[in-house]
Amino acid sequence: MNFSRALNIITTVLVLGGICLIANTKPKKKVKHHQEKIKIVNRDAQQIRVLISEHPLRVIKKISLTAEPEQKLVLSSLDGKAKKKLSSIELAIVDGMLYSKKGDESYHKLKGTQFDITPTSGHTNLWESSYDGTMRLEIDQKKNQLLVINILPLEDYLYSVLLTEVYQSWPSEMHQVQAIASRSYAMYHIKNPNGNGKFYDVKNSNHNQVYNGKHKYTHLRDAIRKTRGIVVTHKDKVALTMFDACCGGVIPANVDRKEVHQFPYLARDRRCVYCRGYSLFNWKQSINNMDLAFSLRSHPLTQSDFKNVGMLKNIKVVSKDKAGVAQELMLVGDKSSAKIKGRSFYEALGKTTCYSLNIEVKNKAAANKATANKNDFEICGKGFGHHLGLCQRGARELVRKGWSVPNILKFYYPNTTLKVIS
Numbered sequence: 161m162n163f164s165r166a167l168n169i170i171t172t173v174l175v176l177g178g179i180c181l182i183a184n185t186k187p188k189k190k191v192k193h194h195q196e197k198i199k200i201v202n203r204d205a206q207q208i209r210v211l212i213s214e215h216p217l218r219v220i221k222k223i224s225l226t227a228e229p230e231q232k233l234v235l236s237s238l239d240g241k242a243k244k245k246l247s248s249i250e251l252a253i254v255d256g257m258l259y260s261k262k263g264d265e266s267y268h269k270l271k272g273t274q275f276d277i278t279p280t281s282g283h284t285n286l287w288e289s290s291y292d293g294t295m296r297l298e299i300d301q302k303k304n305q306l307l308v309i310n311i312l313p314l315e316d317y318l319y320s321v322l323l324t325e326v327y328q329s330w331p332s333e334m335h336q337v338q339a340i341a342s343r344s345y346a347m348y349h350i351k352n353p354n355g356n357g358k359f360y361d362v363k364n365s366n367h368n369q370v371y372n373g374k375h376k377y378t379h380l381r382d383a384i385r386k387t388r389g390i391v392v393t394h395k396d397k398v399a400l401t402m403f404d405a406c407c408g409g410v411i412p413a414n415v416d417r418k419e420v421h422q423f424p425y426l427a428r429d430r431r432c433v434y435c436r437g438y439s440l441f442n443w444k445q446s447i448n449n450m451d452l453a454f455s456l457r458s459h460p461l462t463q464s465d466f467k468n469v470g471m472l473k474n475i476k477v478v479s480k481d482k483a484g485v486a487q488e489l490m491l492v493g494d495k496s497s498a499k500i501k502g503r504s505f506y507e508a509l510g511k512t513t514c515y516s517l518n519i520e521v522k523n524k525a526a527a528n529k530a531t532a533n534k535n536d537f538e539i540c541g542k543g544f545g546h547h548l549g550l551c552q553r554g555a556r557e558l559v560r561k562g563w564s565v566p567n568i569l570k571f572y573y574p575n576t577t578l579k580v581i582s
């Protein structure tokens with residue numbers, strides 16, 4: 161009997177803080193676990209601060225926020241002295257200062273470095289999206305930037321994140337897996353602030369988790385409700401539950417990254433092959449020499465190394481870790497050669513061209529002079545993402561096979577425990 165079959169039969173119902181995570185096969189027997197709680201003792205952990213955008217103060221920029229019909233936006237400064245009620249707020253950055261405007265009136269300078277905009281009811285519209293909670297405008301004087309930050313209840317944030325991080329059409333069990341991983345990931349960043357922790361907890365991009373504000377897929381609330389407050393923990397601390405779209409069968413324990421060395425639960429030594437049906441488990445991508453050169457020339461991480469290379473003749477992966485993830489690449493040109501970090505190459509090409517860094521690069525002209533376009537390179541790779549933590553395509557397949565939500569999380573984050581935030 162293989163492992164997955166055995167787990168199919170031993171269907172588990174885990175009861176945590178009165179919340180049931182139910183597998184999609186009928187349980188034979190309910191197993192009641194000791195109710196464990198984890199205390200969150202820092203500032204209000206039920207709220208999260210998400211960076212929506214950042215704007216250099218030296219560039220003229222207009223920002224427009226609007227309330228729902230019949231509602232107003234309350235603009236208040238940090239000291240609470242300056243308060244205005246408006247149906248829309250027009251802001252402008254000019255000469256390093258922030259200005260606001262009411263209706264047809266002229267702009268006037270806003271005094272202070274922090275302003276909160278809260279609707280009297282409903283949400284705030286900004287650009288193409290709508291946001292719950294408060295929009296905070298924060299001037300980071302060190303970096304000379306205006307930061308636009310959305311502060312909202314963590315569970316509302318997770319409800320939005322579910323739509324952008326997994327498919328709304330996937331089954332509820334997969335939404336529950338993602339909800340717990342996303343909650344733990346967010347909570348880890350709330351509890352372990354980095355250099356920007358003074359201003360915000362996470363960015364709204366795939367640097368952290370993609371967040372585009374409110375959406376209409378209300379059935380996703382179900383997964384949030386069923387997993388409310390549950391997080392993945394290791395030694396009583398919230399885990400950094402990294403996740404990617406498809407691991408490509410790469411064993412995370414062999415990946416040479418600081419997170420793998422720092423957190424044992426990211427050093428999984430069992431291979432996931434459940435994602436092998438996905439198109440990006442193994443992939444090939446052709447790229448034109450000119451496009452590749454443009455990407456390397458224009459990206460800040462590669463432009464200085466690339467500028468003297470000239471016409472690209474070849475690209476070689478010169479060092480890899482045990483997992484096969486490229487650490488360094490050599491760019492060979494008609495003028496000179498330059499060694500660049502794998503990470504820089506990946507960032508420069510972007511995630512829609514280079515899906516992961518477990519790659520080989522072939523010069524198609526060198527491989528087949530007769531038929532290939534001499535300008536083309538072919539990148540062959542495994543997986544989509546960084547190969548660490550939860551593999552979403554693999555987890556989706558395990559849900560199909562009948563694995564329970566806790567067992568899926570245990571497989572991808574070994575030696576962890578699920579607990580409820582108190």
Ligand SMILES: [Zn+2]
Nearest residue numbers: 407435551554
């Ligand atoms: Zn996988």
